[in-house]
Amino acid sequence: MISKSFYRLFKNYFSISEEFSINLNLIANLLIIAILGYIFYKAFRYFGTKFIKKLVSKTTTNFDDFLLNNRVFLNISRIFVFLFLYSLLTPLLVDFPNLLNYGHRFINLIILFSIIWFIRSILLTIKDFLRTLTAFKDKPLESYVQIFMIVLWIIGFIISFSIITGKPLIRFLTALGAFSAVLLLIFKDTILGFVASIQITVNDTVRLNDWITIDKYNADGNVTAINLASVIVQNFDNTVTSIPTYSLISESFKNWRAMDNSGGRRIKRSVLIKSNSIHFLTDEDIENYKKISLLTDYVTTAYENVKAHNLENNIDKSILINGRNLTNFGMFRKYLDEYLKQHPKINQELLFMSRxxxxxxxxxxxxxxxxxxxxxxxxxxRDMADIFDHILASIKYFNLEIFENPTGTDIINLKNN
Structure with a gap:
């Protein structure tokens, strides 16, 4: 056995005392085991990775690619190496029972955390693979991975305390029940974030890459990440806003996804018309408006109806206000309706009007x-600006004026006049 080989060498050939020979034998064995473990780990990792890469190149699925990228094989190789070292501890430390006990505990701890790290890499692999599927592309998968890892780490630490102290696991589980109120306080935000993630997924309120606006946090941009603690928003000014996940179900916000999935984006903008520029239309005005192609048919029909009504009711039109009349403001609104109706950038299946x-x-x-x-x-x-460029340029043809506060030039001109 390797555990006694150097002991005999030191004792018989070098005439070293028995106690000192045992210690030297332990040191020599530890060095050899460390070297063998390192060689075994490197060989296992090299040949295993080479084999997996070869296998990955021959498959059509992406799952094995994610296994490789998340270093699953590297993590599992660590577990095998430490299991190999664990099996050698008993013959190696046969003369040191106390040290053997501590060695078993130490390697058990390493194996425990290696298993946790291995499970983490598997979860990340599953998450990356699900992200390639259409049904899961916009779901907050990171939140579920994080909550599972939190539970796993809690279990891992409980087991590690049991390993270190040598006490039964049931004692720590009992103590954990008494400590649960403190844990709930410590992990309050995490629990709220987890609940929020589930509600967000079930209700489909927010997805990755959604454009959201939250005035309270000055957030206006696309969602780039959803996890237990926060939602990351990449604002349009290239800043990043971090929002508590729970706030997405406890506070109001605006999600523009419905607009993006609809037939158009709303234009809702107005111009201010001077009230004293609005007037009734004369016969001369009517003839001029007939020349505007979008209004020709409307002006002819509307004017004939107004005239017929006034004649039927014997209206005295020597004063323009009497009876029914057309106005330049009403004519301009009708013109804008016709303009929007024939505009190629306006969705004609959705509501449109000037009001x-x-x-x-x-x-x-x-x-x-x-x-x-x-x-x-x-x-x-750009399209909205083009529409309002046309509106602003068209106003003068209807003898209307845009309201503007007086500028320095207006005051100078008024003074000069």
Missing amino acids: QLQPTENGIPLEIYAFCKNKSWVAYE
Whole structure:
């Protein structure tokens, strides 16, 4: 046996005392076992990894690739190496019963944490594989891996205390029951995060890559990670906001996913019209508006209906306010309706209109409510700007004015006049 080989050598050939020979034999055996363990570990790892890489290259599934990337084989090789060392401890430390007891405990601890690390690599592999499946691409898988690892580490530490102290495991489990209130306090945020992750998944409120807005946290961007403690949002200004996971079920936020999945992105913007620029239309005005192609048919029909009504009721039109009349503001709103109806970037299947809002001290808001086909931010902003460029340029053709606060130039011109 290797445990006595050096003992005989030191005692018989070098005439060293028995006690000193036993100690030298132990040191020599430890060195040899360490060298053998290292060689065994390297060989097992090298040939095993080489074999797996060869096997991976021949398969069509990605699962084995993830096994390799998460170092599953490396972690399992450590377990076999320490099991090999454990089997050699008894003959190696036969002359040191106390040291043998501590050695068994030490290697048992290493094996325990190696198994935990191995399970972790398996969980990460499963998570990476599920992430390739369409049904799981946007699910918070990290949260489930983390909660499982927390439970596993708690169990591991309980078992490790049992190994170190040599006390039965049931004693620590009993103590854990009494300590549960403290554990609940310590892991309060983790438990809340886990509950939130489940509710988020079940209710499908947030997915990875969703665009969300939370004013309280100044978050406005895409979700890049969902875990037990926090939700990471990559804001559009390239900053990152970390939000407590539980806040996604305890507080309000805006998720833009429904908009992204719909037929268009809403345009809801208004311009302010000076109230004193609104007036009734004369016959001359009517003839001018007939020349606008989008209004020709409407102006003709509407004007004939107004005239027929006034004639039927003997309305005195020597004063323009009498009877029914058309206005330049109403004509402009009709023009905008027709303009939106034929605009290629507006989704015609969704609601669109121009509408007059409550008058304000700054004028009368004229709002455009429609849905743009382009939903990406840059294209949407460009299309909306084009629409309002046209609106602002068209206003003067209807003898309307945009309300603006006076500038320095306006005051100078007023003074000069």
